[in-house]
Amino acid sequence: EAGVAQSPRYKIIEKRQSVAFWCNPISGHATLYWYQQILGQGPKLLIQFQNNGVVDDSQLPKDRFSAERLKGVDSTLKIQPAKLEDSAVYLCASSLLGMGEKLFFGSGTQLSVL
Amino acid sequence: SQQGEEDPQALSIQEGENATMNCSYKTSINNLQWYRQNSGRGLVHLILIRSNEREKHSGRLRVTLDTSKKSSSLLITASRAADTASYFCATDRGGGATNKLIFGTGTLLAVQP
Secondary structure, three states, X not given: OOOOEEEXXXXXXXXXXXEEEEEEOOOOOOEEEXXXXXXXXXXXXXEEEEOOEEEEOOOOOOOOEEEEOHHHOOEEXXXXXXXXXXXXXXXXXXXXXXXXXXXXXXXXXXXXXX | OOOOEEEOOEEEEEOOOOEEEEEEOOOOOOEEEEEEEOOOOOEEEEEEEEOOOOXXXXXXXXXXXXXXXXXXXXXXXXXXXXXXXXXXXXEEOOOOOOOOEEEOOOEEEEEEO
Protein backbone atom coordinates (compact mmCIF):
# COMPACT_ATOMS: atom_id res chain seq x y z
CA GLU A 1 0.00 0.00 0.00
CA ALA A 2 1.44 3.39 -0.98
CA GLY A 3 1.94 5.81 1.90
CA VAL A 4 1.24 9.51 2.23
CA ALA A 5 3.23 11.40 -0.40
CA GLN A 6 4.53 14.91 0.16
CA SER A 7 6.56 17.30 -1.95
CA PRO A 8 8.89 19.03 -1.99
CA ARG A 9 11.10 17.40 0.62
CA TYR A 10 13.02 20.61 1.33
CA LYS A 11 12.38 24.26 0.55
CA ILE A 12 14.43 27.35 1.26
CA ILE A 13 12.90 30.77 0.68
CA GLU A 14 13.40 34.33 1.80
CA LYS A 15 10.95 36.07 4.11
CA ARG A 16 7.95 37.63 2.38
CA GLN A 17 8.12 35.07 -0.44
CA SER A 18 5.38 32.54 -1.10
CA VAL A 19 5.61 28.77 -0.87
CA ALA A 20 3.29 25.84 -1.49
CA PHE A 21 3.36 22.25 -0.27
CA TRP A 22 1.56 19.32 -1.80
CA CYS A 23 0.18 16.18 -0.19
CA ASN A 24 -1.40 13.05 -1.62
CA PRO A 25 -2.99 10.92 1.12
CA ILE A 26 -3.42 7.16 1.17
CA SER A 27 -6.05 6.14 -1.35
CA GLY A 28 -9.51 5.98 0.20
CA HIS A 29 -8.65 7.99 3.29
CA ALA A 30 -11.37 10.52 3.98
CA THR A 31 -9.50 12.66 6.49
CA LEU A 32 -6.41 14.74 5.76
CA TYR A 33 -4.38 16.76 8.26
CA TRP A 34 -1.66 19.38 8.00
CA TYR A 35 0.65 19.71 11.01
CA GLN A 36 3.43 22.19 11.68
CA GLN A 37 6.40 20.89 13.67
CA ILE A 38 8.92 23.41 14.92
CA LEU A 39 12.33 22.00 15.85
CA GLY A 40 12.25 20.36 19.27
CA GLN A 41 8.46 20.46 19.58
CA GLY A 42 5.56 18.17 18.89
CA PRO A 43 3.40 18.56 15.79
CA LYS A 44 0.73 21.26 15.95
CA LEU A 45 -2.46 20.81 13.95
CA LEU A 46 -3.00 23.54 11.36
CA ILE A 47 -6.02 22.23 9.49
CA GLN A 48 -8.09 19.08 9.23
CA PHE A 49 -10.23 18.12 6.22
CA GLN A 50 -12.99 15.54 6.08
CA ASN A 51 -13.28 14.74 2.36
CA ASN A 52 -13.13 18.24 0.89
CA GLY A 53 -14.68 20.06 3.85
CA VAL A 54 -12.78 21.75 6.69
CA VAL A 55 -13.31 20.18 10.12
CA ASP A 56 -10.87 22.26 12.14
CA ASP A 57 -8.72 25.24 11.14
CA SER A 58 -8.71 27.00 14.48
CA GLN A 59 -4.90 27.16 14.63
CA LEU A 60 -4.29 28.12 11.03
CA PRO A 61 -2.91 31.69 10.73
CA LYS A 62 -5.44 32.64 8.11
CA ASP A 63 -3.85 35.98 7.29
CA ARG A 64 -0.95 34.13 5.63
CA PHE A 65 -1.77 30.43 5.45
CA SER A 66 -4.33 28.80 3.18
CA ALA A 67 -5.14 25.22 2.35
CA GLU A 68 -7.44 23.43 0.00
CA ARG A 69 -8.39 19.87 -0.75
CA LEU A 70 -10.01 19.75 -4.14
CA LYS A 71 -12.15 16.73 -4.98
CA GLY A 72 -11.44 15.31 -1.53
CA VAL A 73 -8.14 13.76 -2.53
CA ASP A 74 -4.83 15.62 -2.61
CA SER A 75 -4.21 18.89 -0.85
CA THR A 76 -2.03 21.99 -1.02
CA LEU A 77 -0.92 24.23 1.84
CA LYS A 78 0.27 27.72 0.96
CA ILE A 79 2.09 30.39 2.93
CA GLN A 80 1.98 33.93 1.58
CA PRO A 81 3.98 35.88 2.68
CA ALA A 82 6.36 33.74 4.73
CA LYS A 83 7.89 34.90 8.00
CA LEU A 84 11.04 33.73 9.74
CA GLU A 85 8.96 31.95 12.39
CA ASP A 86 7.37 29.76 9.71
CA SER A 87 10.59 27.74 9.52
CA ALA A 88 9.46 24.25 10.44
CA VAL A 89 8.62 20.84 9.09
CA TYR A 90 5.16 20.65 7.55
CA LEU A 91 3.67 17.22 7.96
CA CYS A 92 0.69 15.83 6.12
CA ALA A 93 -1.24 12.91 7.53
CA SER A 94 -4.34 10.96 6.62
CA SER A 95 -6.73 8.56 8.29
CA LEU A 96 -9.43 6.29 6.94
CA LEU A 97 -12.52 7.79 8.51
CA GLY A 98 -11.27 10.41 10.95
CA MET A 99 -13.02 8.79 13.90
CA GLY A 100 -10.83 7.82 16.84
CA GLU A 101 -8.22 6.04 14.74
CA LYS A 102 -4.54 6.19 13.93
CA LEU A 103 -2.92 8.61 11.53
CA PHE A 104 -0.51 7.83 8.71
CA PHE A 105 2.12 10.51 8.16
CA GLY A 106 4.16 11.55 5.18
CA SER A 107 7.87 12.35 5.47
CA GLY A 108 7.22 16.07 5.63
CA THR A 109 8.52 19.19 3.95
CA GLN A 110 11.32 21.00 5.76
CA LEU A 111 10.92 24.75 5.23
CA SER A 112 13.66 27.24 5.97
CA VAL A 113 12.77 30.92 5.78
CA LEU A 114 15.81 33.20 5.59
CA SER B 1 -1.59 24.38 22.23
CA GLN B 2 0.10 21.19 23.44
CA GLN B 3 -2.18 18.84 25.34
CA GLY B 4 0.34 16.28 26.50
CA GLU B 5 3.58 16.62 28.35
CA GLU B 6 6.10 13.82 28.02
CA ASP B 7 8.57 13.01 30.73
CA PRO B 8 11.51 12.79 30.57
CA GLN B 9 12.39 15.15 27.73
CA ALA B 10 15.43 13.01 26.95
CA LEU B 11 16.49 9.51 27.93
CA SER B 12 19.75 7.66 27.26
CA ILE B 13 20.03 3.93 27.93
CA GLN B 14 22.14 0.94 26.94
CA GLU B 15 20.99 -1.64 24.46
CA GLY B 16 19.03 -4.38 26.18
CA GLU B 17 17.70 -2.12 28.93
CA ASN B 18 14.07 -1.09 29.26
CA ALA B 19 12.90 2.44 28.48
CA THR B 20 9.91 4.07 30.13
CA MET B 21 8.32 7.30 28.95
CA ASN B 22 5.42 9.06 30.59
CA CYS B 23 2.71 11.32 29.26
CA SER B 24 0.38 13.56 31.22
CA TYR B 25 -2.61 15.39 29.80
CA LYS B 26 -5.24 17.82 30.98
CA THR B 27 -8.68 17.10 29.55
CA SER B 28 -10.91 14.08 29.00
CA ILE B 29 -9.92 11.91 26.07
CA ASN B 30 -11.43 9.38 23.69
CA ASN B 31 -8.13 7.59 23.18
CA LEU B 32 -4.39 8.11 23.54
CA GLN B 33 -1.86 7.19 20.90
CA TRP B 34 1.90 6.84 20.83
CA TYR B 35 4.01 7.68 17.79
CA ARG B 36 7.70 7.34 16.95
CA GLN B 37 9.66 9.80 14.83
CA ASN B 38 13.10 9.02 13.48
CA SER B 39 15.29 12.02 12.76
CA GLY B 40 14.18 13.84 9.62
CA ARG B 41 11.20 11.57 9.04
CA GLY B 42 7.45 11.59 9.59
CA LEU B 43 5.71 10.04 12.54
CA VAL B 44 4.88 6.35 12.71
CA HIS B 45 1.96 5.08 14.75
CA LEU B 46 2.90 2.61 17.49
CA ILE B 47 -0.15 1.88 19.58
CA LEU B 48 -3.61 3.22 20.40
CA ILE B 49 -5.27 2.74 23.79
CA ARG B 50 -8.91 3.68 24.33
CA SER B 51 -10.18 5.50 27.40
CA ASN B 52 -11.86 2.35 28.73
CA GLU B 53 -8.66 0.30 28.49
CA ARG B 54 -5.95 0.18 31.13
CA GLU B 55 -3.12 -1.68 29.42
CA LYS B 56 -2.15 -2.73 25.94
CA HIS B 57 0.74 -4.69 24.45
CA SER B 58 2.29 -4.78 21.01
CA GLY B 59 5.50 -6.76 20.62
CA ARG B 60 8.10 -5.14 22.88
CA LEU B 61 5.78 -2.23 23.66
CA ARG B 62 3.54 -1.94 26.68
CA VAL B 63 1.24 1.03 27.20
CA THR B 64 -0.74 1.83 30.31
CA LEU B 65 -3.44 4.43 30.76
CA ASP B 66 -4.71 5.87 34.03
CA THR B 67 -7.60 8.20 33.25
CA SER B 68 -8.04 9.14 36.92
CA LYS B 69 -4.52 10.56 36.93
CA LYS B 70 -4.69 11.68 33.30
CA SER B 71 -1.45 9.91 32.52
CA SER B 72 -0.03 7.19 30.31
CA SER B 73 3.26 5.38 30.08
CA LEU B 74 5.08 3.66 27.23
CA LEU B 75 7.50 0.87 28.09
CA ILE B 76 9.92 -0.46 25.51
CA THR B 77 11.51 -3.69 26.69
CA ALA B 78 14.90 -5.05 25.61
CA SER B 79 15.72 -1.87 23.71
CA ARG B 80 17.76 -1.87 20.51
CA ALA B 81 19.87 0.80 18.83
CA ALA B 82 17.14 1.02 16.18
CA ASP B 83 14.71 2.24 18.85
CA THR B 84 16.62 5.54 18.95
CA ALA B 85 14.01 8.15 18.03
CA SER B 86 11.62 10.73 19.46
CA TYR B 87 8.43 9.38 20.99
CA PHE B 88 5.23 11.41 21.16
CA CYS B 89 1.95 10.82 22.89
CA ALA B 90 -1.16 12.20 21.25
CA THR B 91 -4.50 12.60 22.92
CA ASP B 92 -7.72 12.36 20.97
CA ARG B 93 -10.43 14.60 22.35
CA GLY B 94 -12.79 13.99 19.47
CA GLY B 95 -15.26 11.90 21.45
CA GLY B 96 -15.10 9.15 18.87
CA ALA B 97 -17.06 11.08 16.28
CA THR B 98 -14.01 12.77 14.85
CA ASN B 99 -10.28 12.72 15.41
CA LYS B 100 -8.92 15.70 17.32
CA LEU B 101 -5.36 14.61 17.98
CA ILE B 102 -3.15 16.90 20.03
CA PHE B 103 0.50 15.94 20.33
CA GLY B 104 2.77 16.31 23.32
CA THR B 105 6.29 17.67 23.41
CA GLY B 106 8.04 14.34 22.97
CA THR B 107 10.76 12.25 24.60
CA LEU B 108 14.06 11.85 22.79
CA LEU B 109 15.34 8.30 23.36
CA ALA B 110 18.94 7.38 22.64
CA VAL B 111 19.86 3.70 22.83
CA GLN B 112 23.60 3.17 23.03
CA PRO B 113 24.92 -0.01 21.37
